[in-house]
Amino acid sequence: MFNTELFFNSVPTLATAAVVTFKLFVCCVCLSLMFGTLSVMLQLSNNRAGYWLSRTYVSVMRGTPLLVQLFVVFFGLPLLGIKGQAFLAAALAIGLNSGAYTTEILRAGIQNVPVGHLEAAASIGMSRLRTWTRVVLPQAFTVSLPALTNEFTIVLKSTPLASVVAVTELTYAGVIIQARAFSAIEVFLPIAVGYIVIALSFTQLARWLERRLRDFHT
Amino acid sequence: MKNDNEAIRAEGIVKRFGDLTVLRGVSLAVKRGEVVCIMGPSGSGKSTLLRCLNWLSPPTEGTVWLAGEVLGTQETPNGTRVPLPDSKLRRQRSRIGMVFQSFNLWPHRTAIGNVMEGPMIVSGITKSEARRLATEILTRVGLTEKADVYPAKLSGGQQQRVAIARALAMQPEIILFDEPTSALDPELVGEVLDVMKSLATQEITMIVVTHEVGFAKDAADRILFMDEGLIVEEGSPSEFLENPKEERSRQFLERYLN
Ligand SMILES: Nc1ncnc2c1ncn2[C@@H]1O[C@H](COP(=O)(O)OP(=O)(O)OP(=O)(O)O)[C@@H](O)[C@H]1O
Ligand SMILES: [Mg+2]
Numbered sequence: 001m002f003n004t005e006l007f008f009n010s011v012p013t014l015a016t017a018a019v020v021t022f023k024l025f026v027c028c029v030c031l032s033l034m035f036g037t038l039s040v041m042l043q044l045s046n047n048r049a050g051y052w053l054s055r056t057y058v059s060v061m062r063g064t065p066l067l068v069q070l071f072v073v074f075f076g077l078p079l080l081g082i083k084g085q086a087f088l089a090a091a092l093a094i095g096l097n098s099g100a101y102t103t104e105i106l107r108a109g110i111q112n113v114p115v116g117h118l119e120a121a122a123s124i125g126m127s128r129l130r131t132w133t134r135v136v137l138p139q140a141f142t143v144s145l146p147a148l149t150n151e152f153t154i155v156l157k158s159t160p161l162a163s164v165v166a167v168t169e170l171t172y173a174g175v176i177i178q179a180r181a182f183s184a185i186e187v188f189l190p191i192a193v194g195y196i197v198i199a200l201s202f203t204q205l206a207r208w209l210e211r212r213l214r215d216f217h218t
Numbered sequence: 219m220k221n222d223n224e225a226i227r228a229e230g231i232v233k234r235f236g237d238l239t240v241l242r243g244v245s246l247a248v249k250r251g252e253v254v255c256i257m258g259p260s261g262s263g264k265s266t267l268l269r270c271l272n273w274l275s276p277p278t279e280g281t282v283w284l285a286g287e288v289l290g291t292q293e294t295p296n297g298t299r300v301p302l303p304d305s306k307l308r309r310q311r312s313r314i315g316m317v318f319q320s321f322n323l324w325p326h327r328t329a330i331g332n333v334m335e336g337p338m339i340v341s342g343i344t345k346s347e348a349r350r351l352a353t354e355i356l357t358r359v360g361l362t363e364k365a366d367v368y369p370a371k372l373s374g375g376q377q378q379r380v381a382i383a384r385a386l387a388m389q390p391e392i393i394l395f396d397e398p399t400s401a402l403d404p405e406l407v408g409e410v411l412d413v414m415k416s417l418a419t420q421e422i423t424m425i426v427v428t429h430e431v432g433f434a435k436d437a438a439d440r441i442l443f444m445d446e447g448l449i450v451e452e453g454s455p456s457e458f459l460e461n462p463k464e465e466r467s468r469q470f471l472e473r474y475l476n
Binding site: 114116117119120121122123124125126127128130134135138139142213 | 309335381384
């Protein structure tokens with residue numbers, strides 16, 4: 001039996017929770033890009049300490065469960081004086097975790113940039129930092145876009161993990177309603193649709209970007 | 219060492235890669251406005267020499283002066299020479315243009331974007347000023363109507379002309395060309411050489427590694443012939459091309475003149 005009343009009553013709560021999921025997703029993607037970019041720059045910038053810092057970061061993030069990382073961040077933040085910030089902890093943990101994969105994706109993209117492009121930059125007197133931001137990274141991002149899109153759809157599907165630190169995102173909202181109503185299908189069907197809507201909007205955006213950037217690679 | 223009329227001078231340039239000695243003590247001096255062509259067989263060290271001259275690959279031994287100023291190193295109070303801080307080296311490099319065999323345009327920027335990049339990012343002029351300057355320079359290389367096109371949509375000859383414009387935009391004191399036409403289809407070589415000839419008549423100092431005998435004859439003031447990491451012969455185009463003194467030069471020219 002499909003309980004239409006339950007279905008319609010859940011919609012407002014789920015819509016609010018979907019907004020939380022969306023915000024969490026956006027934060028995670030931004031943090032992942034930030035950590036990934038920083039880490040790959042450290043790794044490839046001829047600085048030994050930077051290299052090892054970045055390699056260690058990648059190994060730790062790839063070698064431990066995301067759930068454990070989330071707990072470490074969630075219980076670690078209060079030690080730094082930041083209390084009661086479940087959303088921040090979740091965004092930080094997922095962003096840090098994904099940043100390790102972003103590092104590796106960008107590294108492949110960067111190693112694809114011909115040395116000649118760097119020499120051209122050096123020959124006009126461009127600084128190292130500017131060469132990174134104006135020559136290397138724009139090209140690396142373009143080449144890496146399909147792989148990054150893939151990584152970020154995985155990030156979206158990691159966001160329900162935030163429920164373990166009591167962030168009321170889409171999945172957790174569903175669990176709460178379902179526990180009260182003893183009925184699941186009316187709740188989790190719209191939840192699935194919610195994720196698909198976010199994922200599809202994101203991949204469409206990425207494909208649009210890819211098409212625009214492909215202009216100059218063909 | 220100071221000579222007001224000198225654009226660049228190199229003395230005793232030695233370059234080693236591990237055990238391999240590629241340059242064995244090269245010296246040269248190029249006057250302002252002079253066009254010097256360098257010829258020589260593959261592997262003789264022509265590219266390596268150019269890369270030493272703009273410190274893209276610092277020489278193992280020897281000194282380069284750019285308008286009388288020592289390149290890449292500075293003297294400490296106790297008399298030893300140490301590498302120049304990066305910011306100063308960059309300022310020196312910006313005074314030496316370089317045009318590569320494989321163009322090396324940045325594919326994510328349009329033709330005009332490539333030309334504007336240096337003035338805007340390195341010299342720090344405003345975007346609108348840079349655009350005006352770049353437009354003017356693209357006109358000089360005959361590419362006004364291709365300003366907003368990405369490199370991938372340009373022919374090799376057009377790409378190389380954009381690369382020349384990119385070097386010109388920094389208003390360098392000298393431009394180094396490393397076989398600028400050898401990656402081009404034969405029918406595209408002419409348009410690039412024409413641009414370079416017009417630069418030669420505009421009193422721009424140029425060192426050109428090339429095997430284009432026609433260009434050397436028309437545009438060069440002097441030809442240097444390199445073999446096995448040394449300049450083995452030097453002369454005016456007519457002297458060198460018609461009456462080479464060295465056996466090695468003669469053999470080389472026989473291959474290229476036919
Ligand atoms: N980075 C490097 N490491 C090791 N060896 C190098 C390096 N760059 C150049 N060489 C060697 O130096 C020698 C001279 O190379 P260079 O490119 O200067 O010659 P070239 O005269 O420009 O030749 P071509 O006409 O083929 O361009 C070659 O034997 C080359 O293998
Ligand atoms: Mg060469």
